[in-house]
Amino acid sequence: MFVDKATIHIKSGSGGNGMVAWRREKYVPFGGPAGGDGGNGGDVVIRATSNLNTLMDFKYQSIFKAEDGEKGYIKNMHGKNGKDLIILVPCGTIVRDADNGNAVADLREEGDQVLVASGGRGGRGNASFSSSKRQAPQFSEPGEPCIERNIELELKLLAEVGIIGLPNAGKSTLISVISAAKPKIANYPFTTIVPNLGVVRKPNGDGIVVADIPGLVEGASEGVGLGHEFLRHVERCRMLIHLVDLSTEESEDVLGNYDLINRELARYNERLSKKPQIAVLSKADTVSEDVVDYYRDLLAEKTGERVFIISSATRAGVDDLVNFVMAKLDQLPRDEEVVTLVPDLKASNNDDSEFEIERRGKVFIVRGGKIDRLFSVTDMRNREASARLMNILKAMGVYKQLALVGAEEGHIIQMAGLEFEYFPDERDYEEEAEYALDEDED
Numbered sequence: 001m002f003v004d005k006a007t008i009h010i011k012s013g014s015g016g017n018g019m020v021a022w023r024r025e026k027y028v029p030f031g032g033p034a035g036g037d038g039g040n041g042g043d044v045v046i047r048a049t050s051n052l053n054t055l056m057d058f059k060y061q062s063i064f065k066a067e068d069g070e071k072g073y074i075k076n077m078h079g080k081n082g083k084d085l086i087i088l089v090p091c092g093t094i095v096r097d098a099d100n101g102n103a104v105a106d107l108r109e110e111g112d113q114v115l116v117a118s119g120g121r122g123g124r125g126n127a128s129f130s131s132s133k134r135q136a137p138q139f140s141e142p143g144e145p146c147i148e149r150n151i152e153l154e155l156k157l158l159a160e161v162g163i164i165g166l167p168n169a170g171k172s173t174l175i176s177v178i179s180a181a182k183p184k185i186a187n188y189p190f191t192t193i194v195p196n197l198g199v200v201r202k203p204n205g206d207g208i209v210v211a212d213i214p215g216l217v218e219g220a221s222e223g224v225g226l227g228h229e230f231l232r233h234v235e236r237c238r239m240l241i242h243l244v245d246l247s248t249e250e251s252e253d254v255l256g257n258y259d260l261i262n263r264e265l266a267r268y269n270e271r272l273s274k275k276p277q278i279a280v281l282s283k284a285d286t287v288s289e290d291v292v293d294y295y296r297d298l299l300a301e302k303t304g305e306r307v308f309i310i311s312s313a314t315r316a317g318v319d320d321l322v323n324f325v326m327a328k329l330d331q332l333p334r335d336e337e338v339v340t341l342v343p344d345l346k347a348s349n350n351d352d353s354e355f356e357i358e359r360r361g362k363v364f365i366v367r368g369g370k371i372d373r374l375f376s377v378t379d380m381r382n383r384e385a386s387a388r389l390m391n392i393l394k395a396m397g398v399y400k401q402l403a404l405v406g407a408e409e410g411h412i413i414q415m416a417g418l419e420f421e422y423f424p425d426e427r428d429y430e431e432e433a434e435y436a437l438d439e440d441e442d
Helices: 171-178 227-234 254-268 289-303 318-331 369-376 383-396 398-404
Strands: 005-011 044-049 063-065 085-090 093-097 103-107 113-117 148-155 161-164 196-201 207-212 239-245 277-282 356-360 363-367 412-415 418-421
Touching: 005 085, 005 113, 044 093, 044 103, 063 085, 085 093, 085 148, 103 113, 113 148, 161 171, 161 227, 171 196, 171 207, 171 239, 171 318, 196 318, 207 318, 227 254, 239 254, 239 318, 254 289, 277 289, 277 318, 363 369, 363 398, 369 383, 383 398
Parallel strands: 005 063, 044 085, 161 207, 161 239, 239 277, 363 412
Antiparallel strands: 005 148, 044 113, 093 103, 093 148, 196 207, 356 363, 412 418
């Protein structure tokens, strides 16, 4: 099965909490703080590799999570950093934010990569807060949260030459003849359901990638059949080989089939109709020479270009076609599709300082990720630690918002499972702790 679109859910690693600890050693009467910092959480990175050519793997696994950082330890030991998570995708994959559809990266070459979720920074231990005025800090810092988001992956095959045409025009047979690709081939009037890729070798050993583009039928640009699903793969081809089936001349209009495909290309994207095309009449072994000459002259008059006659079954004309394609590609400029990329602000936004307040009579429930994390590393029995916590809440605007929603003196405030009595005067807890808030906590 060929899968060229997938949506995945990713989650970076959370930073580990800092530690509150003390140096207690023999003959060291004033050891001081010794709480280590927490480890950083792992990043989530999407990287292109030439070892894949489909997004099939994401059909069976769609949730990815990097490793969390470990908490800090005693004796100033730093917690272990979480391992980064590398997600491998085929070359030619466009990475989008699934929520707004913005393209954040176009991974074309081997090794191209993009950071889609940075890990949370580890929290600082109490040793990091030690100073000449604060020699015994009773608090630490929580680690930053992870980043959780949905990412959409869209694969556009990086083939230099695309083979187009109606179903049963001989696309799969041609690619099997000119390359080592082995697509399923049968004489039925149905389309191949997956694109087939093949590498055609030049005399010097270099190769070009050729793809047969399936699903092109009338109405493909509007979603009829499978054409709409695969037209995107034509966008990155530098040249198109347009196969027109001669064996249908008794029942269908050969030139009409040629025009039909070009109309669908133009309706899907005007750029596709302007790509260099080589008109090829296929299955020449199934009709007489007079019929071949008749349609060659008509098609040459319509296109103003050379028309090739081939039979993939007998290989007649195939080598001439391949040699012409090779020579033509060397003359063509690198007209690559331009993908508009948008700066990905979500990839490194670990801020979870937003909070909400729910009122239930005289009880106000304050919810927020940062609030919960602050409480998790605060010893409320310690005066200095609790004073620092209250100052951070004040800097976050919690007190101001409580007043705006109607909190009055004596009302109950619930945060992180604990209850407090509200005082509207917003007393200054700073005099109890004798320190200023760090800039990164504002």
